[in-house]
Amino acid sequence: MKMHKLAARVDDISPFQVMVVLERAKWLATQGEDVIHLEVGEPDFVAVDSVGDAGVKAIKDGKTGYTSATGLPELKQAISDDYASRYQVNVSPERIIVTPGASGALLLMASLMVDAGDDVVMPDPCYPCNRHFLIQAGAKAKLIETEASNGFEIDLKVLSDHWGVNTSGLWLASPSNPTGAVLSKAYLTEAWERVQSLGGHLLVDEIYQGLVYEGENFSALSIHDDIFVINSFSKYFAMTGWRLGWLVVPEWAIEGATKLAQNLFISAPSVSQYAAVSAFGPEVLAECEMRRQTLNARRLVLLDGLEKIGLPVVAPAHGAFYVYVDVSAVTNDAMEWCLALLESEKVALTPGADFGVKNAHKYVRFAYTCDGSRLQEALGRIARFMAA
Ligand SMILES: Cc1ncc(COP(=O)(O)O)c(C=O)c1O
Structure with missing residues (x-):
C-alpha cells in the first residue's frame, strides 16, 4: 500500500x-x-482602463514570453522614475527585482536573507503569510505583542530584548494589514538605527503605499539604501490578479537576488509587466x-x-x-x-x-x-x- x-x-x-x-x-x-x-x-x-488595454495589446502583439528574470527594463525604469517623482528618492533600476506579486517578493526576501534556524522579529498582529514564508525557509517568526493604545507598534526601546543570536532581521509593514496603522519616518529611522546596531536587516512592506489618508506618505528607501522594501501593483493600482510586485534590494544584494529570482520564478508575468509600464502615467x-x-x-x-x-x-x-x-x-x-x-x-x-x-x-x-x-x-x- x-x-x-x-x-x-x-x-x-x-x-x-x-x-x-x-x-x-x-x-x-x-x-x-x-x-x-x-x-x-x-x-x-x-485596473485603470488604459493599463488593462496595455495588457490586451501585449497579448495581441505576442509579448507573452519570459522576460528577464528581474523584470522588463522599461518597467524597472518606470518604477525607479516613480520613486524619484512621487517620493523624491533615488533608486537605480538595477536594485528593483520585479516579482509575481508582493508574495513573490516576500518569498524571495526569505530565501535571500534568512537562514534555516533563524528567526525574524515582527509585530503581532501582522500579515499572516510572513511567518509562513519563513517556515518555508526553515526559519520562524518571533511575534512581538503590540497594543492598540500604542498604535500597534513594537516598542523599539526593548527591541534588543527580543533579539537573539539567531535573529536575522525585523520585518515591518506601513500602512499595516490588518491595522491600517502608518509608521512615521521618525519611527522607521529609529528602527533602522537599532536594527543596524544589532547587526540585522530591516524589511519594510510598502504594499499599501499611496493609500495613506493622514500622516506622512514616504518610502523607507528615503531613510537608507540598505533597507529592503516590498511593493506591489495589487492594492494602489487594484491589480491583485495580475500578480505583479517588486522587491528593492541594496546594491550588495543585487547579484544574490537575481540568482534566486531566476531559479524561483524565471520571470514575473510578462503581460502584466507590459501593462504595468503604463501605470505610472499622469492619467x-x-x-x-x-x-x-x-x-x-x-x-x-x-x-x-x-x-x-x-x-x-x-x-x-x-x-x-x-x-x-x-x-x-x-x-x-x-x-x-x-x-x-x-x-x-x-x-x-x-x-x-x-x-x-x-x-x-x-x-x-x-x-x-x-x-x-x-x-x-x-x-x-x-x-x-x-x-x-
Ligand atoms: C501586507 C501584505 N503584504 C503582501 C501581500 C501580498 O500581496 P500580493 O502578492 O497580491 O502583491 C498582502 C496581500 O494582502 C498584504 O496585505
Whole structure:
C-alpha cells in the first residue's frame, strides 16, 4: 500500500480562518441572502482602463514570453522614475527585482536573507503569510505583542530584548494589514538605527503605499539604501490578479537576488509587466488618487459609525483599507462572533486569529472595500446584532 506523506513543514502552516467565513458567506449568497462583504483584502476596483488595454495589446502583439528574470527594463525604469517623482528618492533600476506579486517578493526576501534556524522579529498582529514564508525557509517568526493604545507598534526601546543570536532581521509593514496603522519616518529611522546596531536587516512592506489618508506618505528607501522594501501593483493600482510586485534590494544584494529570482520564478508575468509600464502615467495616477479619496470617505464613515455603535477604534487607522476593531466588550471569541454575525445579519468580517496570536481572539478586521451606503447598512446590522 502506498503511503502518502506531506513534508513536516506543512503542519506548521495554518490555513486562513477567514476561509470558513468566506465559504459560508458564498453559500448564503447562493441561497439568495444579501451578504455584505467586509472580509476580503482586495480593492473593489479593477485596473485603470488604459493599463488593462496595455495588457490586451501585449497579448495581441505576442509579448507573452519570459522576460528577464528581474523584470522588463522599461518597467524597472518606470518604477525607479516613480520613486524619484512621487517620493523624491533615488533608486537605480538595477536594485528593483520585479516579482509575481508582493508574495513573490516576500518569498524571495526569505530565501535571500534568512537562514534555516533563524528567526525574524515582527509585530503581532501582522500579515499572516510572513511567518509562513519563513517556515518555508526553515526559519520562524518571533511575534512581538503590540497594543492598540500604542498604535500597534513594537516598542523599539526593548527591541534588543527580543533579539537573539539567531535573529536575522525585523520585518515591518506601513500602512499595516490588518491595522491600517502608518509608521512615521521618525519611527522607521529609529528602527533602522537599532536594527543596524544589532547587526540585522530591516524589511519594510510598502504594499499599501499611496493609500495613506493622514500622516506622512514616504518610502523607507528615503531613510537608507540598505533597507529592503516590498511593493506591489495589487492594492494602489487594484491589480491583485495580475500578480505583479517588486522587491528593492541594496546594491550588495543585487547579484544574490537575481540568482534566486531566476531559479524561483524565471520571470514575473510578462503581460502584466507590459501593462504595468503604463501605470505610472499622469492619467492613471489621477484616477488612483480619486480612488484614494473614495476610500478615505469610506474610512471616515466606518470610524464614525463604529464609534456610534459602541465599537470605537482606538489605534489610528490612517492607511490601507482596514480597521482592526476590539470586540472584547461583546465577545471573548472573535471567530465565533464573526460566524454568528454572518449567520444572523449576513455581514462578513475577518477574525483576528488570521493575523496574530496574543490578543487575536479580541479583534476583527473590517475591509472598507464596498461603498459608503453598504458600510452604513453593515453598521446598522451589526448594531442590531449587538442589541439582540
Ligand atoms: C501586507 C501584505 N503584504 C503582501 C501581500 C501580498 O500581496 P500580493 O502578492 O497580491 O502583491 C498582502 C496581500 O494582502 C498584504 O496585505
